[in-house]
Amino acid sequence: MRIRVKLIANYRSALPPGHKHGVVELDVPEGATVYDAISRFDIPLNDESVIVLNGLTVDLNTPLKEGDQVTAFSAIAGG
Amino acid sequence: MYGWHLKILRVNLTTRKITTEDVDPQVARDYLGGRGWAIYYMYREMDPAVDPLSPQNMLIFATGPLTATPAPTGNRYMVVTKSPLTGALAHSNSGGDFPTWMKRTGFDMFIFEGKASEPVYVWVNEDQVEVRSAAHVWGKDTHKTTDILLAETHPDARVACIGPAGENLALMAAIMNDKHRAAARSGVGAVMGSKNLKAVVAMGNKNPPLYNPEGMREISVNTSKNVGADVKKGSNMRIYGTSYVPQVTNTLGILPTRNFLQGTFEHVHNIDGDALKENYLIRHTPCYRCPLSCGRLTEVPDGPYKGKGEGPEYETISSLGTGCGVSNLAALVKANYLCNEYGLDTISTGMTIAAAMEMYEKGVLSEETIGMPLRFGDHDAMIEMIKLMAYNKGFGKELAQGSYRLCEKYGHPEIAVTTRKQEFPGYDPRGSQGMGLLYATSNKGASHMEGDVAYEEVFGVPVKENPLTTEGKAELVKHFQDSFALIDSSGLCVFVAIRYVFDKNRIIWPQTLAAMMNLTTGAGYTPEEVLKAAERVYTLERMFLIKAGSGPEWDTLPYRMLHEPLPDGPAQGRVVELDKMLPDFYKERGWDEKGYPTKEKLMELGLPLA
Numbered sequence: 001m002r003i004r005v006k007l008i009a010n011y012r013s014a015l016p017p018g019h020k021h022g023v024v025e026l027d028v029p030e031g032a033t034v035y036d037a038i039s040r041f042d043i044p045l046n047d048e049s050v051i052v053l054n055g056l057t058v059d060l061n062t063p064l065k066e067g068d069q070v071t072a073f074s075a076i077a078g079g
Numbered sequence: 080m081y082g083w084h085l086k087i088l089r090v091n092l093t094t095r096k097i098t099t100e101d102v103d104p105q106v107a108r109d110y111l112g113g114r115g116w117a118i119y120y121m122y123r124e125m126d127p128a129v130d131p132l133s134p135q136n137m138l139i140f141a142t143g144p145l146t147a148t149p150a151p152t153g154n155r156y157m158v159v160t161k162s163p164l165t166g167a168l169a170h171s172n173s174g175g176d177f178p179t180w181m182k183r184t185g186f187d188m189f190i191f192e193g194k195a196s197e198p199v200y201v202w203v204n205e206d207q208v209e210v211r212s213a214a215h216v217w218g219k220d221t222h223k224t225t226d227i228l229l230a231e232t233h234p235d236a237r238v239a240c241i242g243p244a245g246e247n248l249a250l251m252a253a254i255m256n257d258k259h260r261a262a263a264r265s266g267v268g269a270v271m272g273s274k275n276l277k278a279v280v281a282m283g284n285k286n287p288p289l290y291n292p293e294g295m296r297e298i299s300v301n302t303s304k305n306v307g308a309d310v311k312k313g314s315n316m317r318i319y320g321t322s323y324v325p326q327v328t329n330t331l332g333i334l335p336t337r338n339f340l341q342g343t344f345e346h347v348h349n350i351d352g353d354a355l356k357e358n359y360l361i362r363h364t365p366c367y368r369c370p371l372s373c374g375r376l377t378e379v380p381d382g383p384y385k386g387k388g389e390g391p392e393y394e395t396i397s398s399l400g401t402g403c404g405v406s407n408l409a410a411l412v413k414a415n416y417l418c419n420e421y422g423l424d425t426i427s428t429g430m431t432i433a434a435a436m437e438m439y440e441k442g443v444l445s446e447e448t449i450g451m452p453l454r455f456g457d458h459d460a461m462i463e464m465i466k467l468m469a470y471n472k473g474f475g476k477e478l479a480q481g482s483y484r485l486c487e488k489y490g491h492p493e494i495a496v497t498t499r500k501q502e503f504p505g506y507d508p509r510g511s512q513g514m515g516l517l518y519a520t521s522n523k524g525a526s527h528m529e530g531d532v533a534y535e536e537v538f539g540v541p542v543k544e545n546p547l548t549t550e551g552k553a554e555l556v557k558h559f560q561d562s563f564a565l566i567d568s569s570g571l572c573v574f575v576a577i578r579y580v581f582d583k584n585r586i587i588w589p590q591t592l593a594a595m596m597n598l599t600t601g602a603g604y605t606p607e608e609v610l611k612a613a614e615r616v617y618t619l620e621r622m623f624l625i626k627a628g629s630g631p632e633w634d635t636l637p638y639r640m641l642h643e644p645l646p647d648g649p650a651q652g653r654v655v656e657l658d659k660m661l662p663d664f665y666k667e668r669g670w671d672e673k674g675y676p677t678k679e680k681l682m683e684l685g686l687p688l689a
Binding site for chain 2: 006008009010012013021022047049050052054055056057071073074075
């Protein structure tokens with residue numbers, strides 16, 4: 001199934017060339033989880049990162065559905 | 080005494096009498112400094128019911144014990160006064176150089192009272208304090224004013240001043256220092272303007288001695304190293320400043336868009352940090368002794384929006400950008416420059432124009448009333464409105480009163496997105512419930528800097544909290560409010576303090592900050608004691624609000640947040656569930672069920688009972 005991964009700001013450098021505004025599309029197998037999708041990219045998978053599914057706080061073991069978007073950004077911050 | 084000078088400079092602008100006063104060491108300890116000292120003096124000396132723009136209002140500039148120390152970001156000051164926008168308290172924080180230069184005059188705090196009979200500025204060169212005529216700079220913008228006053232005082236001095244907006248009493252006027260830094264919110268610039276005080280110029284060489292200089296140097300170096308390690312890894316705050324945040328809040332569906340009619344903006348990539356970096360960024364510009372350096376020097380090199388200055392930061396992008404539906408980055412950058420030069424708070428300026436845009440789109444305001452069409456996304460009309468607001472001309476006269484008064488006047492109070500009459504910053508609380516409780520209960524009206532639980536709900540610092548739930552948010556908001564009162568009283572910057580000077584347990588904890596306070600002052604605080612002092616400060620501010628007529632009846636949210644569900648994004652269909660959080664919040668604070676501090680709580684904190 002096809003999903004999207006969006007990496008924000010400094011995490012964009014972990015994306016392959018050709019992404020559009022930090023978003024790439026990926027094919028993942030049925031049953032793949034948020035972790036499976038995001039672990040393909042070279043970003044920290046600990047409390048240094050915030051990882052959300054369709055903008056929502058979820059467990060990384062949450063299974064993905066067609067059309068989902070996983071987004072990650074660095075948690076070193078403030079606005 | 081160490082850390083604090085324990086000296087106040089008091090300038091009565093009516094009589095031009097200049098006095099210096101000593102601070103009781105016990106008061107210094109109990110109220111920390113900065114924001115804490117300011118409310119202690121205001122509560123003691125001033126009737127909270129006074130008209131904020133009258134000579135009876137006090138205007139206080141206050142540094143903290145860590146200002147002008149080796150502590151990284153020990154470069155902040157607070158402007159504290161009664162706000163003409165909200166009728167509640169204003170306590171606006173700023174960095175740059177000026178706060179350090181101010182502390183080096185040998186005074187921790189300046190108190191301005193009364194009203195000068197003609198425009199003046201105050202020149203403080205250690206013990207040489209002069210009230211000088213400002214007739215020749217009245218009407219000039221903040222940049223020209225700064226240049227002229229440095230030329231006639233000392234080139235190594237630093238300036239805090241108002242622009243035309245403050246002179247003309249715009250209720251969202253800022254006080255700008257070092258040209259680009261702002262004590263922005265709640266109309267502090269209008270209070271300065273009402274006193275005919277155009278500027279304060281400061282310099283000196285009087286650092287107070289530190290209790291343990293070696294220890295302070297060591298802890299400061301270690302903290303700076305931690306910041307430096309993150310910068311080396313590629314910290315967003317160094318690369319983008321806060322301008323990367325629109326992508327984060329857009330993802331969570333809490334990016335204020337078109338006056339909070341939406342929570343996502345379809346053109347966000349046109350005005351985000353990457354677009355700014357690629358098109359207009361020259362370099363990062365640090366405040367004094369800041370290892371993070373989140374400021375941005377930018378330039379629009381040509382075209383109708385040509386200009387050079389600093390910004391925009393996130394809050395400017397979410398107000399003058401997405402808030403107004405504006406996607407032209409050059410125009411947005413120019414609007415930011417103009418606000419800095421005129422001395423306007425970009426948040427309240429942008430969100431007031433956004434409210435007017437909504438009223439225009441809905442036919443409440445006509446082209447004839449405004450003087451031109453004012454549709455969402457019309458960046459040229461937005462820039463024109465900023466000019467009119469600063470100079471109090473045409474429809475700008477109405478905009479300069481803020482969105483609450485504007486929407487009330489035209490019969491649509493439900494369009495104003497404010498608490499305590501102050502415009503919301505850039506986090507829609509329908510998708511960030513803790514921020515909703517924060518805005519509703521803030522001592523200065525809607526403000527993220529009053530206890531920014533977005534650190535947890537949005538940014539995952541120190542841990543990620545689900546922004547859509549209400550459980551535990553009362554305790555979280557109370558703890559963040561006290562922690563921010565502590566930071567505002569210490570003289571540090573929130574950006575570095577929360578991440579590097581608080582310890583990352585389950586909840587942020589001021590272990591390192593207390594250690595820095597002790598090495599600086601020798602006061603021997605425990606972390607519990609500094610937090611308790613911050614709670615004392617917060618609660619005394621609440622008592623001031625109650626006497627000022629901005630008490631518990633104002634602990635609410637605007638209509639849109641409580642009754643109009645977000646139409647888009649991850650928080651679609653949600654409103655703020657304030658009634659689920661507010662009673663618990665009062666309990667956490669030790670206040671009664673109506674929101675009044677109890678006698679027991681006041682006694683516990685050593686506060687006056689009346």
